[in-house]
Amino acid sequence: MPTAAVRTPAPARTEAGSPVDSAKAPTLSIPRYLQRHYWWAYIHPNAIRFFDHDPIINFILWGNYAKLRNAALDELGETLPGQTLQVACAYGDLTPHLAERAAAGGGRLDVIDIVPAQLRNTRRKLKADAPVRLLNMDASDLNLADESYDRAIVYLLFHEQPDEYRERTLAEIFRVVKPGGTVVIIDFAQPEWWHPWRYWFKPLLAVLEPFALDLWKKPLTSWMPAPWSEREWPRRQYFGGYFQKLVITR
Numbered sequence: 001m002p003t004a005a006v007r008t009p010a011p012a013r014t015e016a017g018s019p020v021d022s023a024k025a026p027t028l029s030i031p032r033y034l035q036r037h038y039w040w041a042y043i044h045p046n047a048i049r050f051f052d053h054d055p056i057i058n059f060i061l062w063g064n065y066a067k068l069r070n071a072a073l074d075e076l077g078e079t080l081p082g083q084t085l086q087v088a089c090a091y092g093d094l095t096p097h098l099a100e101r102a103a104a105g106g107g108r109l110d111v112i113d114i115v116p117a118q119l120r121n122t123r124r125k126l127k128a129d130a131p132v133r134l135l136n137m138d139a140s141d142l143n144l145a146d147e148s149y150d151r152a153i154v155y156l157l158f159h160e161q162p163d164e165y166r167e168r169t170l171a172e173i174f175r176v177v178k179p180g181g182t183v184v185i186i187d188f189a190q191p192e193w194w195h196p197w198r199y200w201f202k203p204l205l206a207v208l209e210p211f212a213l214d215l216w217k218k219p220l221t222s223w224m225p226a227p228w229s230e231r232e233w234p235r236r237q238y239f240g241g242y243f244q245k246l247v248i249t250r
C-alpha cells in the first residue's frame, strides 16, 4: 500500500511533446486484470482503431458519452489553471477538452496510463502546442510528487479494477492532489430499482466487466482512505443511476 510519506518527485517517464514511444519507455508490466479482462478494449493492436470513434463509445455508454464527459468538464470549470491530473486515458475527446481548458487557464494537464499505445493515441488527438504531458504509469503506483496537483479526474476507471487496485489507486490520488484540491470521479453505480434494463445489465457486466458489479454493491467511498471514506460527498446520478459523478475535496 502506498503511504503518505513524502516521495521524491521522479522525472516523467515519457516527456511531454514527444511521441510516446514504447521502444524508449521503460517496460512497466500491465496489470493482470487488464491483460485478462480488457485486452480486447485497450491492449490488442486493433482495439484503439475499433473503439475510439464517437458512435462506438456512445453505444458502449448507452448514449451517455457527451453527458458524462460534460458532467466531468462542468465540474472542473471553463479554465484549468495550475496542475491537472487525468488518471488513465479515455476514448473520445475528453482529453482534448481538458487540454484546451488547461491552455486557457495557463495550466498543465498530465495524463497517465499503463498502456503506451493509449498514450500515443491520446497524443494523436491533441494540438501540437497543447500543455499536456503523457506519462506511462500505473495508477496504483504513481511516480508523482505528494500534493502536486490542484485537481484530478478519473473517468470510468474504477469499475475496471479489482478491489486492491481500486483502493491503491484512490490512495495514490489522495496522495498527489493538494489539500483543498478537487477529485472528480465518473463511474458506474447500481441503477435504480425501476431501471428497465437493470436485470440484463447485470449478466452482461458479469461477463464483460466483472469488477463493475463491485460498484453496484458498495459506494466508491468504501475504497477510499480515511478521512475521505468517512464523509458523504456530492454525488449525482445519470441514466437511472447506472452512472455516477462523485466530487471530493482533498
Ligand SMILES: C[S@@+](CC[C@H](N)C(=O)[O-])C[C@H]1O[C@@H](n2cnc3c(N)ncnc32)[C@H](O)[C@@H]1O
Binding pocket: 031, 034, 042, 057, 087, 088, 089, 090, 091, 092, 112, 113, 114, 115, 118, 137, 138, 139, 140, 155, 156, 157, 160, 165
Ligand atoms: C480509464 S478507462 C476508460 C474506459 C472508457 N470505456 C473510455 O475510454 O471512455 C481505460 C484506460 O484505463 C487504463 N488503465 C487501466 N488500468 C490502469 C492502471 N492500473 N494504470 C494506468 N492506466 C490504467 C487503460 O490502459 C485504458 O487506457
